[in-house]
Amino acid sequence: MTYRSIVLVKQVPDTRHVTGEVMTADGTMNRSALPAIFNPEDLHALEMALQVKEQYGGTVTVLTMGPLQATETLRQALYRGADQVILVSDRKFAGADTQATSYTLKCAIDRLGAFDLVFCGRQAIDGDTAQVGPQVAEKLGVPQITYAESILSLADGEIVVQRAFERGTEIVQCTLPCLLTVTASANQPRPPSVRQRIACKEAAAPGEYPALLQKYPAYASAEALDADLARRGLKIPVWGAADLTVDESLLGLGGSPTQVHKINFVVLETTESKEIPPTPQGIHGLIEELVREYVIG
């Protein structure tokens, strides 16, 4: 049995560089003001999907919802071995909260047709809600396994997964199709393959053609470039609202019940300090104190 996997990946601003200046008046983020990276846990989700494909066969399709620049994340997925990538992008999706984001992603998955597994990262490092994966599962009407650390078995329409927590693990079983949110402890994501990078470096969405035409003047026109990329499987499809079966009132800012009013940076300041002697008694005393203060249990 082979498996059709879909991986949801997000291009995120490098949150080490978020300051008050990159937040706009309506509480949304000016992404173009920040360096963009592949959301770290999504690399683990992609790795898990690629391992399923290697072990059992099948396909890995990667979706991202975002602006045109998010194609870089899709190219990174191609360099690692994804079979197909799709950019879900439209001005109508702008300002989406997690509800509107998960609704849009669900509609894009509907367009892909039948699937066996959807993989998400556990959490994005910018929004940090960890809501999108569970919401997509709910909207698709499939079971979800969050905090997935490893797939223990996959057979006969069922999956057995080890979930990871701070203080232990749990083994759960569910039927396919299902959605997994994958933790950073799951695996070691592979680096981009040099061979794939050479093969896919020209992969582009139509919005990127003007820049590509400058880089490769041998193409006589955008039409010639489009035809060549399509022939070589390097044209990145862009799906907007008109390409999906959607209720437009559920998209973007209008479809978002939450509003970001303000972001505060919390700096924890030391008010007192205590020196612990590096002896068994000192460490024992510290643990007792932390238990007494309910810091650890």
Ligand SMILES: Cc1cc2nc3c(=O)[nH]c(=O)nc-3n(C[C@H](O)[C@H](O)[C@H](O)COP(=O)(O)OP(=O)(O)OC[C@H]3O[C@@H](n4cnc5c(N)ncnc54)[C@H](O)[C@@H]3O)c2cc1C
């Ligand atoms: C009122 C409001 C307005 C907002 N406006 C904007 C805005 O204008 N521009 C903007 O960029 N953000 C905006 N956001 C943030 C946006 O809602 C989140 O970036 C998005 O919903 C994902 O949530 P998260 O980052 O918490 O992801 P999480 O729920 O933490 O992500 C979990 C996993 O879901 C998947 N995932 C998440 N997002 C995507 C995606 N876009 N594509 C594919 N897979 C994904 C990934 O696998 C990820 O690891 C807004 C949020 C609110 C509340």
